[in-house]
Amino acid sequence: MAAPDLLLQAGVVFVVLALGGGLASRFGQSVIPAYLIAGVLVGPNVPTLFGFDFVLVESREFVDLLAELGIVFLLFFIGLEFNLERLAAARDRVLGAGTVDLVVNGGVGLVLGIVLGFSAIEALFLAGIVYISSSAIITKTLIDLGWIADPESEAILGVLVFEDVVVAVYLAVVAAIATSGGAGAGTTDLVISVGRAFAVLVALVLLAAYGTPLLERLLDTRSDEQLLIRVVAAAAGVGGLALALGVSEAVAAFFLGAAFGGTSHAHRIERVITSERDLYAAVFFLSIGLETDPALVAGVAGPLALLVLVTTASKLASGYWGGRAYGLSERRSVRVAVGLVARGEFSLVIAALATRPDVALPQGETIAALAVGYVLVMGLLGTVLMRYSGVIERRVVGSDGGGSGGVGGDTAVE
Amino acid sequence: MTVYETDIPGVGRKFEVELGGGERAVVVHHHDGRREVFRRADPEADSEQVFDLTAAQARQLGSILTGAHFESVDAGDLSVPLGDAIIEWIEVPEDSPVAGRTLPDANVRNETGVSVIAVQQGTETVTNPGADVTVEPGDVLVGLGTREDHEALETLVRGTASGPDRDDDA
Numbered sequence: 001m002a003a004p005d006l007l008l009q010a011g012v013v014f015v016v017l018a019l020g021g022g023l024a025s026r027f028g029q030s031v032i033p034a035y036l037i038a039g040v041l042v043g044p045n046v047p048t049l050f051g052f053d054f055v056l057v058e059s060r061e062f063v064d065l066l067a068e069l070g071i072v073f074l075l076f077f078i079g080l081e082f083n084l085e086r087l088a089a090a091r092d093r094v095l096g097a098g099t100v101d102l103v104v105n106g107g108v109g110l111v112l113g114i115v116l117g118f119s120a121i122e123a124l125f126l127a128g129i130v131y132i133s134s135s136a137i138i139t140k141t142l143i144d145l146g147w148i149a150d151p152e153s154e155a156i157l158g159v160l161v162f163e164d165v166v167v168a169v170y171l172a173v174v175a176a177i178a179t180s181g182g183a184g185a186g187t188t189d190l191v192i193s194v195g196r197a198f199a200v201l202v203a204l205v206l207l208a209a210y211g212t213p214l215l216e217r218l219l220d221t222r223s224d225e226q227l228l229i230r231v232v233a234a235a236a237g238v239g240g241l242a243l244a245l246g247v248s249e250a251v252a253a254f255f256l257g258a259a260f261g262g263t264s265h266a267h268r269i270e271r272v273i274t275s276e277r278d279l280y281a282a283v284f285f286l287s288i289g290l291e292t293d294p295a296l297v298a299g300v301a302g303p304l305a306l307l308v309l310v311t312t313a314s315k316l317a318s319g320y321w322g323g324r325a326y327g328l329s330e331r332r333s334v335r336v337a338v339g340l341v342a343r344g345e346f347s348l349v350i351a352a353l354a355t356r357p358d359v360a361l362p363q364g365e366t367i368a369a370l371a372v373g374y375v376l377v378m379g380l381l382g383t384v385l386m387r388y389s390g391v392i393e394r395r396v397v398g399s400d401g402g403g404s405g406g407v408g409g410d411t412a413v414e
Numbered sequence: 415m416t417v418y419e420t421d422i423p424g425v426g427r428k429f430e431v432e433l434g435g436g437e438r439a440v441v442v443h444h445h446d447g448r449r450e451v452f453r454r455a456d457p458e459a460d461s462e463q464v465f466d467l468t469a470a471q472a473r474q475l476g477s478i479l480t481g482a483h484f485e486s487v488d489a490g491d492l493s494v495p496l497g498d499a500i501i502e503w504i505e506v507p508e509d510s511p512v513a514g515r516t517l518p519d520a521n522v523r524n525e526t527g528v529s530v531i532a533v534q535q536g537t538e539t540v541t542n543p544g545a546d547v548t549v550e551p552g553d554v555l556v557g558l559g560t561r562e563d564h565e566a567l568e569t570l571v572r573g574t575a576s577g578p579d580r581d582d583d584a
Contacts, residue, residue: 081423081424082423083421083423135424139423139424139425142425143425146450146452146460146461146462146463148422148425148428148442148450149428149440149442149450149452149454149461149463150454150460150461153422154420157422157423157424160423161423267445270445271445271446274445329458331458
């Protein structure tokens with residue numbers, strides 16, 4: 001309807017994102033916290049700042065749509081990269097490290113949730129938020145710091161892949177439980193809801209397992225343009241269909257991605273879809289910020305501090321143990337520990353689910369505010385810990401780390 | 415010499431080459447074509463980045479390292495001496511109208527303008543194929559002609575009127 005207005009709103013949204021992202025890059029920080037803060041600053045909850053807010057409030061539908069696509073493509077891409085054979089090949093080490101990571105951090109999250117006075121389902125949301133590390137922030141930092149060439153990156157990425165699988169199942173279950181009315185609803189509703197979620201998932205898993213020839217034909221085009229449109233059609237279509245059936249669109253997108261990942265077009269899809277994902281995901285992070293009331297975040301400062309302290313410690317402990325289980329030295333295990341601290345996109349995906357109207361958690365807003373504050377702190381803390389891990393390595397390892405640090409560069413002068 | 419190859423989810427692939435004495439060269443292939451080369455002095459050392467290359471730089475450096483630099487010719491240059499003509503190849507599908515016929519019999523040259531300069535039959539290459547060569551399904555025709563000529567050849571060989579983007583090749 002109001003076309004010129006809508007375009008202006010799009011312009012404002014992306015200008016804000018560009019400014020936030022630019023600032024973050026300048027200071028060597030992850031962009032996710034920057035997008036969140038940008039969203040808070042121009043959102044309806046800070047009406048006194050800049051006067052941007054009224055523009056963005058009107059544009060909720062536009063932001064919501066792109067943010068929804070952001071969730072779908074974040075998970076679609078993870079699925080695309082997901083490789084069951086690779087996971088199976090390293091399963092002994094990944095299973096050990098991944099299970100400890102899940103039990104320790106998920107368990108700590110559950111206990112903290114109960115201690116902080118949340119209901120069982122709300123505590124389950126909180127457990128997911130503090131469990132899942134940020135693939136986006138961590139992978140980017142691994143590349144920036146050059147750790148990508150070292151063995152610790154294999155352990156870190158192995159645990160991240162394990163987490164991806166867990167979060168796919170987790171989202172399916174939690175979305176089904178929450179949308180069926182939670183604790184108040186009857187058991188039959190719950191069973192039907194969870195059953196329907198799994199029926200859709202089984203269909204998608206079957207597609208991934210046996211549908212490869214079909215997908216090959218579907219994607220058989222030499223035109224990148226046609227490929228892009230077909231992939232977006234599939235992702236948006238399947239995600240939307242899943243939502244209509246009361247199943248998590250994120251999970252559907254993950255399994256659809258995994259199905260596409262089995263075709264010979266996987267790398268091409270990755271290439272054409274990456275910028276789409278980045279664009280929509282940025283709007284998603286901004287939209288979470290938009291919905292965040294800074295006063296609410298400030299109000300939960302106490303619980304937030306507790307969460308940060310305890311779950312940083314638990315992630316460090318489980319990561320270090322995981323590194324050792326991977327057969328890495330103490331020094332490299334310290335790196336695995338600090339390398340898993342950052343939380344980001346998935347914690348926010350879970351937070352977005354917590355605030356959905358059909359989920360209707362009594363303290364959903366509080367959980368979302370906690371999650372935003374948590375990701376802001378952990379996103380920054382995670383990258384800072386990785387950047388200065390040398391200090392911790394020397395503390396933990398003592399003499400062992402000293403000999404190897406400086407040898408590299410100078411001897412290569414032949 | 416052992417080369418280790420690992421998938422890096424979300425990034426690309428990693429190759430490690432043993433250089434002796436515990437030293438390794440580590441190459442990271444990013445999906446976007448970027449190539450990073452690291453050197454790790456010993457298993458406990460941190461990898462030190464040696465090069466950070468674009469795809470083009472990596473190809474150049476690679477061809478120098480393999481000693482093939484002076485032979486390395488860009489595919490774009492190949493077509494220059496032929497003017498508008500390019501060399502393309504096409505596999506003959508099972509149900510192709512030209513299968514079971516010779517090239518003169520199928521009137522390939524007059525129909526499409528493409529000169530078929532070789533037929534690859536399994537591991538055997540038949541150059542200058544004439545009336546004594548019967549084209550079989552699975553053969554690869556190597557032709558010389560303009561882009562339009564090649565499109566005509568593709569239409570003829572596939573037996574359909576579809577363009578390069580075919581969804582239905584029944």
